[in-house]
Amino acid sequence: MAKAPEQPKKDSAKAAPQGKDAPKKEKGAKGEAKGASGKAAATLAGYTARLQKHYDEVVRPGMIQEFGYKNPMEVPKVDKIVLNMGVGESTADSKKASVAAGDLALIAGQKPVVTRARKAISTFKLREGMPIGAKVTLRKTRMYEFMDRLVTIALPRVRDFRGLNAKSFDGNGNYALGIKEHLVFPEINYDKAESSWGMDVVVCTTAKTDKEAQALLKLFNFPFRQ
Numbered sequence: 001m002a003k004a005p006e007q008p009k010k011d012s013a014k015a016a017p018q019g020k021d022a023p024k025k026e027k028g029a030k031g032e033a034k035g036a037s038g039k040a041a042a043t044l045a046g047y048t049a050r051l052q053k054h055y056d057e058v059v060r061p062g063m064i065q066e067f068g069y070k071n072p073m074e075v076p077k078v079d080k081i082v083l084n085m086g087v088g089e090s091t092a093d094s095k096k097a098s099v100a101a102g103d104l105a106l107i108a109g110q111k112p113v114v115t116r117a118r119k120a121i122s123t124f125k126l127r128e129g130m131p132i133g134a135k136v137t138l139r140k141t142r143m144y145e146f147m148d149r150l151v152t153i154a155l156p157r158v159r160d161f162r163g164l165n166a167k168s169f170d171g172n173g174n175y176a177l178g179i180k181e182h183l184v185f186p187e188i189n190y191d192k193a194e195s196s197w198g199m200d201v202v203v204c205t206t207a208k209t210d211k212e213a214q215a216l217l218k219l220f221n222f223p224f225r226q
Helices: 011-047 050-067 095-108 140-157 210-219
Strands: 079-087 113-116 133-139 174-179 199-205
Touching: 050 133, 050 140, 050 210, 079 095, 079 140, 095 113, 095 140, 133 140, 174 210, 199 210
Parallel strands: none
Antiparallel strands: 079 133, 079 199, 113 133, 174 199
């Protein structure tokens, strides 16, 4: 009985280019993903906060008119905003600091750093390295967004609010204010919040004097007490 002719085997040398093509396709897919993420980053980078536009259109010209700066680069600006939340209850329950850090992340839109005790104080039942609060530093777009929400939403919701103290400058153009309840920020759900904590807000500017810094913040609509 005659045997059926054997099928010719595929040449491995010819099959090799197919293997080489696969990495090229994978690389192309990665390139497309990278291009898409690049477009998204470009879109985010193109976003300008409302108060940043307000600075360019209103604040800068107003400061030049009031103080007569000859060089536009001399005009003071807000450099950064530091938020600090102290949690005294964490001495009894260390989880409180983590909860506070979570709330601060919602308010700031940025992950905060948990602050820890530098030394032990037996009077307050405080041990070295114990978590006692959280802090975060905001710059650029997130800084402007937070400042906008602070002035337009949070401060008007403070109970019996009568304006900011104009004497809370440090002599170097930086301003500090305290908020008794962090619940005034719209990001915090009042019904789901475990506790109410106070927080410090420090607005750091490039102003050389307190007079310039106060004029700068006034143009940002900070409601100073008359």
